[in-house]
Each structure stands twice: as C-alpha cells, then as structure tokens.
C-alpha cells in the first residue's frame with residue numbers, strides 16, 4: 001500500500017509540476033531525424049552530385065565515407081538517399097536503396113546473414129541459416145536483376161562487418177555488376193574508423209574508394225547551432241539558462257566534435273533537472289550529465305569486455321590499490337596469471353596481454369603510455385582512469401563475472 005501511494009505521488013507531482021522542462025524529449029534522442037541538417041552543405045553537395053547520375057539510369061561511383069563518430073555521416077547519407085529514392089519515383093529510372101547497419105549482430109555476424117538481409121531488403125525472405133552461400137548469392141543476384149534499376153547499398157559501420165567476415169564479400173559485391181543485365185549496384189561504405197581502409201585488400205580498397213568523402217569534426221560554434229535548433233523543439237521557452245547550450249557545445253567539441261555527445265549532454269541535463277524538480281536547466285545539470293554519461297559509458301564497456309580482458313582489468317584494479325599511476329605490464333601479468341589459475345581460465349602469453357592492455361587503453365578506462373627504461377628497453381606504464389565510485393562499481397561487475 002505504502003509503495004502504491006508513493007508511485008501515485010510521483011505521478012501526480014509530475015503532472016502538477018508548474019514548469020515542465022521538455023516540450024518534446026524525443027527530439028534529442030539519436031533516433032530522431034532532424035528535418036534540416038546544418039553545416040554539412042559541402043558534404044551533402046559532394047555526395048548528391050556523385051549519386052545524381054542514377055536519376056538517369058547511370059551507375060554512380062562507389063563512395064567511401066569516413067570520419068569520427070557523431071560527425072553526421074549516417075544522417076547525411078540517409079537523408080540524401082531518401083530524397084534520391086523519392087525523386088526517382090517521379091521519373092523513369094527506378095532507384096532502390098538498401099541500408100544496412102553492420103553493427104547489428106543479427107545482420108553482420110556472418111556472410112550468410114548479411115546476404116540474407118540484403119535479399120530481405122529486396123523482398124526475398126530466406127531462412128536464418130542452412131542454405132549454401134552460393135544459393136544465397138544466386139538469390140541476391142536474381143533479386144537484383146529482376147528489374148531494371150540502380151540499387152544503392154549502404155553498409156554503415158562497415159568496419160564491424162569486415163572485422164567479422166573479412167573483405168572477400170566486398171570483392172564479390174563490387175564484381176557483381178559485370179554480370180548483371182538489367183540492374184547495377186553501387187556501394188556506399190561508411191566507417192568511424194579512420195584507419196579502416198588501410199587494412200583492405202588493394203583490389204577491394206580501390207573499388208570501394210572510387211570516391212571518398214571525409215567528415216570533419218564539428219567545432220563548438222557548429223555544435224552550438226545544431227543544439228540551438230533542436231532545443232527550440234525539445235524544451236519549453238525560457239527553460240534553458242543561457243550558459244547551457246554553449247557549455248554542451250564546448251564539452252562535445254573537446255571530445256572530437258561529436259554531435260551525438262552534444263545532444264546526449266543536453267538531453268541528460270534536461271532529464272536531471274526534471275528529476276531534481278528544478279524549473280530551469282543550468283550549468284550544474286550539464287556537469288552532472290557529463291558525469292552520468294561517462295559513468296554509463298565505463299560501465300557499459302566494462303560489461304562488454306571479453307573475459308580475458310576482464311581478467312587483465314581486474315589485475316590492474318588490484319594493483320591500483322597499492323599505487324595509482326606506475327603500474328607495469330610485468331606486474332599485471334603476474335597477477336593476471338594467478339587470477340586465471342584461480343578461476344580456471346587458460347592464461348595467454350605476456351605479449352597478448354600487452355595487446356589487451358592497448359585495447360583497454362582505447363576504451364579510456366586506463367591510460368597506457370610507453371616509456372623508455374634506458375638500456376633496459378621499453379615498458380608500458382599503466383594508469384587507471386576511474387574515480388573511486390566508478391572504480392568500486394567496475395570492481396563489482398568484474399568480480400561478478402570472474403568466477404569459476
């Protein structure tokens with residue numbers, strides 16, 4: 001009974017609150033598609049010009065789009081190809097766009113799944129497993145060629161796909177045009193990984209990169225404009241204090257100009273203000289939002305670490321009880337081996353552990369710097385990058401999953 005009263009109380013308080021914060025919170029979520037895209041005219045013009053020949057039945061060049069996260073690559077690509085598809089409906093040259101987010105597990109675990117997804121997008125449902133790959137390619141080929149048209153395949157976060165299934169499928173896809181009679185395909189590959197292209201087979205590299213477009217990070221002013229525009233739809237009038245948008249923009253600009261981060265900061269700041277029952281969103285809420293987002297990110301990445309890497313992190317945490325910023329790979333390895341024994345895990349070599357430490361460095365949970373030991377060679381000095389409360393939480397997660 002008591003708890004029911006409280007729930008009722010919370011809801012009533014929410015409804016009767018005199019100054020609600022959000023007019024429409026959805027506008028600040030990553031699913032929301034804004035109707036105007038700011039500060040990307042150059043990129044939009046370039047990509048649109050490359051794709052335009054498809055409106056007269058010509059095969060556009062393949063495009064490789066790259067740039068750091070949150071620079072608008074997905075938004076811009078979807079926006080242009082949506083328009084293209086719409087305009088093609090008014091003319092005589094059909095265009096079909098197939099968008100695949102390669103980060104989605106069910107789609108890009110295997111070549112089979114990817115091809116099945118492409119078939120599905122063309123209207124051919126196939127069973128989730130079991131058919132020979134040749135058969136799937138044949139189905140895809142027939143589906144493509146069943147109509148006279150240009151098919152544009154967007155492989156977003158293509159690096160995730162290549163990491164799992166190699167780049168052979170890309171070779172196959174780029175060659176398929178030579179055999180198609182009615183249709184032609186063109187590929188748009190998108191990645192956040194600036195070094196991705198270097199790992200591709202040279203033949204694949206040159207065909208995927210017929211054209212390439214780099215998305216630069218946004219600067220603080222540009223992020224400011226993006227936030228300003230969204231906030232108009234997201235918040236009630238006069239709810240945001242003047243310093244809020246500049247602060248979110250500045251923080252996200254420091255973080256490599258990531259528009260997603262900027263929008264997240266603004267949204268979470270609003271949520272926190274709402275939960276604290278404050279009438280205005282202020283700088284204080286942005287600081288809290290920043291803390292919360294960082295916290296969530298560390299927790300999420302800790303949970304998703306592979307088991308071996310978890311043991312490595314666990315060992316670093318153990319060492320950090322004694323010293324904070326001078327942990328060496330050799331020491332980590334000793335504790336790592338002991339822990340593996342304890343939980344019945346086969347220990348990897350010290351060299352592999354060194355690689356795993358580099359991977360942890362990339363998550364931002366630790367800092368690992370290579371330093372010289374003079375004539376004794378080089379070593380890596382590891383520093384834990386977590387404050388006490390986060391550290392405790394990370395430890396708890398690791399302890400929970402590192403058992404026999």
Ligand SMILES: Nc1ncnc2c1ncn2[C@@H]1O[C@H](COP(=O)(O)OP(=O)(O)O)[C@@H](O)[C@H]1O
Nearest residue numbers: 030037038069070071072073074075226259260
């Ligand atoms: N120029 C822009 N104008 C408005 N919103 C943008 C702009 N660029 C990015 N966004 C928004 O920022 C978020 C991240 O953009 P996204 O296209 O997903 O980045 P990327 O694919 O490069 O990681 C999305 O919510 C998107 O709507």
Ligand SMILES: [Mg+2]
Nearest residue numbers: 073074075156
């Ligand atoms: Mg993207």
